[in-house]
Amino acid sequence: MRIARVEALHCDGGWRPWTFVRIETDNGLVGWGECSDNRSPHGIAGCVRDLADLLVGQDPRPVERLYWDMLRRVRQNSGGVSHKAMAGIELALWDIKAKALGVPVYELFGGPLRDRMRLYWSHCGTTRARMGTFLGTPPLKTYDDIAALGREVVARGFTALKTNMVIPGEPATVYFPGFASGINTTDGAPTVEILDAIDRLIGTFRAAVGPKVGLCLDLNYNFRTEGVLRIAKLLERYDMQWVEYDNWDPDALLQIKQSTSTRLASCESLVTLRQYRPFLERHAVDVAIIDVPWNGFSQAVQIGRLAEACEINVAPHNYYSHLADLHSLHLCAVLPNVRIMEIDIDDVPWKGPLVTKPPLIRDGHIWLSDAPGWGADIDERVLREHPWPRPGEGGAPLFYGMDPGHMTARPR
Ligand SMILES: [Mg+2]
Structure with missing residues (x-):
């Protein structure tokens, strides 16, 4: 099993955007992680894109190894936006690993x-x-x-x-x-x-x-x-x-x-x-x-x-x-x-x-x-019905x- 695609998706959450990481594997598994922060949604999504090349083509299951691979990439920017992007990716990887084993993440x-x-x-x-x-x-x-x-x-x-x-x-x-x-x-x-x-x-x-x-x-x-x-x-x-x-x-x-x-x-x-x-x-x-x-x-x-x-x-x-x-x-x-x-x-x-x-x-x-x-996935149809930024609006991040x-x- 290999990671085929890593992307960040936003959804309008009313007064804050919700930000999700979606990871897809070459055998059709999809993992989801949330890393919402209404202060820096564009920055987090950008960091997810910056990390994607490190992940595509890798086996998603050794999650700890991939976490430390990402940390070495961003540790000069330790914490903050870069860690939130890593967290969203890591949460999506646990989802894939648990689904591949047929168990909840807590197991x-x-x-x-x-x-x-x-x-x-x-x-x-x-x-x-x-x-x-x-x-x-x-x-x-x-x-x-x-x-x-x-x-x-x-x-x-x-x-x-x-x-x-x-x-x-x-x-x-x-x-x-x-x-x-x-x-x-x-x-x-x-x-x-x-x-x-x-x-x-x-x-x-x-x-x-x-x-x-x-x-x-x-x-x-x-x-x-x-x-x-x-x-x-x-x-x-x-x-x-x-x-x-x-x-x-x-x-x-x-x-x-x-x-x-x-x-x-x-x-x-x-x-x-x-x-x-x-x-x-x-x-x-x-x-x-x-x-x-x-x-x-x-x-x-x-x-x-x-x-x-x-x-x-x-x-x-x-x-x-x-x-x-x-x-x-x-x-x-x-x-x-x-x-x-x-x-x-x-x-x-x-x-x-x-x-x-x-x-x-x-x-x-x-x-x-x-x-x-995690026990549930994001319904992408509903997500697309509530895009963020809203069409015609600028997408100012703080309590949008x-x-x-x-x-x-x-x-x-
Ligand atoms: Mg508080």
Whole structure:
């Protein structure tokens, strides 16, 4: 069996393009991997093209050897876009190897350790603030609407949710200074207004969902260490599942973790065991977040196992299509130290049809199947019906298609 073709394909995901690697063999097997990143889709697809000549003509089954062949090609550009392209390729190679053997990918890594994984509803309120008109979801005009959303999450069987700095209004906005252009939007000092808005948002959710539902707030990169610490202290009384904060300095995260009873999750932007090692060895976080489409499967498993040896839980970073939902679920199926798995519930109506067999999501869990490979393929007909960039549009990568008025550098 030889690799005949390697290509990257985009699909319109509503407010972000989904990026897939499709690898075809000379005996007709097709493997799929997802490596979506709404910041650099053109770059990732370009890197996949740059790596294709290394793969075509090779046996796809020695996946580790091909990973290291690719790494030697790109290691002067270590991490980032090049590793995301490699990850998409590696995930497609595992799909081919598992299909050739007639087993699910998790079988190749000694699984499964579980038959389902508990989920948290991610971007809860965020997606409705950004894209509610497009999706037809209820508007978030007031804090009563936030409370109704919290009750909806519980009524639909979920036991945890994650939100961002959503501010209800007409229109609702999401406070994202790091994404807004303008003066001082990277200073990262929280104002009294945003501290009040965070307190009111999380307080409203907590009152609506009760004491047992996990609440998470994702701050992304938007504050400096001191600002995040103030927010984490402010939220101590709500017994958060976690506050999530991206920071490249493990000592900064450790300072936060040691200064508050609010649990801290981080590391979603890291790729490779090498980048995670200083964070895990310092015990800088309570929960290490792992992105499978950016790391590939083998690296994700190794990171999860080092986290286990450091007594740290992991949680997949996963705001993508159902193919990536399956990549993350298979990771959960082979690790003994998973806290919970992320998933976007408010999403485009073609998310289900885009895969040949959508995963079963019921009772707040996602259920594992025993189908070969990842358990589903991309339906190329549906993919072609939703091209990205959209015809006649330029394909600007960051939160494509979203009304920029719904992102603000100032709370209002
Ligand atoms: Mg995050």
